[in-house]
Amino acid sequence: MSDYDIVIIGSGPAAISAAITAKIRKKNILVLGQKDLSPKVAKSHTIHNYPGLPEIDGPGLAKAFWDHLDNLGIEITDAHANMIYDMGDFLAVQSGQNMYQTDTVILATGVVSEKHFKGEDEHLGKGVSYCATCDAALYPGKTAVVIAHDPKEEAEADFLAEYAKKVYYIPMYEGEVHVKDSIEVLHTTPLDIVGEDKVEALETEDGHLEVDGIFILRESVAPDHLIKGIEMDNNHVKVDRNMATNIKGLFACGDVTGTPYQYVKAAGEGNVAALSAVTYIDTKKRGETV
Numbered sequence: 001m002s003d004y005d006i007v008i009i010g011s012g013p014a015a016i017s018a019a020i021t022a023k024i025r026k027k028n029i030l031v032l033g034q035k036d037l038s039p040k041v042a043k044s045h046t047i048h049n050y051p052g053l054p055e056i057d058g059p060g061l062a063k064a065f066w067d068h069l070d071n072l073g074i075e076i077t078d079a080h081a082n083m084i085y086d087m088g089d090f091l092a093v094q095s096g097q098n099m100y101q102t103d104t105v106i107l108a109t110g111v112v113s114e115k116h117f118k119g120e121d122e123h124l125g126k127g128v129s130y131c132a133t134c135d136a137a138l139y140p141g142k143t144a145v146v147i148a149h150d151p152k153e154e155a156e157a158d159f160l161a162e163y164a165k166k167v168y169y170i171p172m173y174e175g176e177v178h179v180k181d182s183i184e185v186l187h188t189t190p191l192d193i194v195g196e197d198k199v200e201a202l203e204t205e206d207g208h209l210e211v212d213g214i215f216i217l218r219e220s221v222a223p224d225h226l227i228k229g230i231e232m233d234n235n236h237v238k239v240d241r242n243m244a245t246n247i248k249g250l251f252a253c254g255d256v257t258g259t260p261y262q263y264v265k266a267a268g269e270g271n272v273a274a275l276s277a278v279t280y281i282d283t284k285k286r287g288e289t290v
């Protein structure tokens with residue numbers, strides 16, 4: 001028995017639209033995203049092409065989204081999804097130390113803009129991790145570096161420092177850094193992840209850092225790093241007209257499925273993904289083949 005009918009990953013227009021439709025269709029949902037919804041909504045100036053809301057700005061659209069979510073009693077859980085596992089008859093979503101079983105997942109994580117570091121893909125799971133909360137316990141007595149794209153990751157570094165012998169912290173953002181005194185903050189640019197079978201060092205523009213683990217903490221992780229076996233079309237998730245991916249029970253919508261990158265396209269796909277997930281769940285509950 002699954003914990004949820006639908007786990008929606010993301011909190012931009014695609015995810016919000018999917019959540020609204022799923023809630024109206026009385027499904028038991030969990031939305032994993034961020035409290036300020038999407039930076040791509042909040043930071044936008046005037047938006048000219050959202051139907052019914054001419055000349056609205058980003059903060060105005062975000063408020064309209066919040067009002068709609070509140071109205072339907074939909075909560076956004078401020079948490080990152082770190083991995084999705086295909087368990088055959090259901091899907092499992094790992095978020096920090098929590099694992100959720102669900103019949104379906106709607107992936108609405110937006111487009112990943114940051115380039116991967118050299119050596120990152122080859123060392124994923126061999127010393128490269130995207131979640132300190134999940135993997136910190138693997139580093140007692142070891143040395144690790146956190147490459148953080150947002151100040152909220154400072155807490156992740158502090159948590160890692162409870163296990164690791166030595167933690168370096170490389171902020172990829174402007175502004176002050178507030179981490180534990182034991183953490184060494186390095187203002188440098190990471191270049192290359194090196195090691196034979198596992199991570200041995202990080203090369204930066206200022207030199208060579210010997211480490212056992214590298215935690216790369218970004219807002220979004222590439223979909224094929226979130227779930228093994230997902231079919232991609234260049235950098236985007238391949239979907240059909242129902243927003244179904246090649247993995248049973250997994251749907252995707254919004255920028256993650258490709259261009260044009262537009263609010264209305266994202267919201268429209270979110271609606272289709274939710275309706276497809278509802279059909280999938282109802283078919284499965286009737287005992288028919290999905």
Ligand SMILES: Cc1cc2nc3c(=O)[nH]c(=O)nc-3n(C[C@H](O)[C@H](O)[C@H](O)COP(=O)(O)OP(=O)(O)OC[C@H]3O[C@@H](n4cnc5c(N)ncnc54)[C@H](O)[C@@H]3O)c2cc1C
Nearest residue numbers: 010011012013014038040081109110254255261262263266
């Ligand atoms: C400055 C700017 C102005 C724009 N102006 C316009 C415009 O005028 N008109 C228009 O139509 N479009 C505009 N766009 C494009 C529009 O912002 C995007 O097309 C739209 O936001 C895509 O929505 P989305 O829901 O697919 O993804 P996003 O809005 O990117 O939302 C994805 C969300 O998922 C979260 N997320 C990612 N990974 C995870 C994870 N693993 N776990 C939990 N949460 C996760 C992210 O934090 C983010 O909040 C603009 C974009 C920018 C940057």
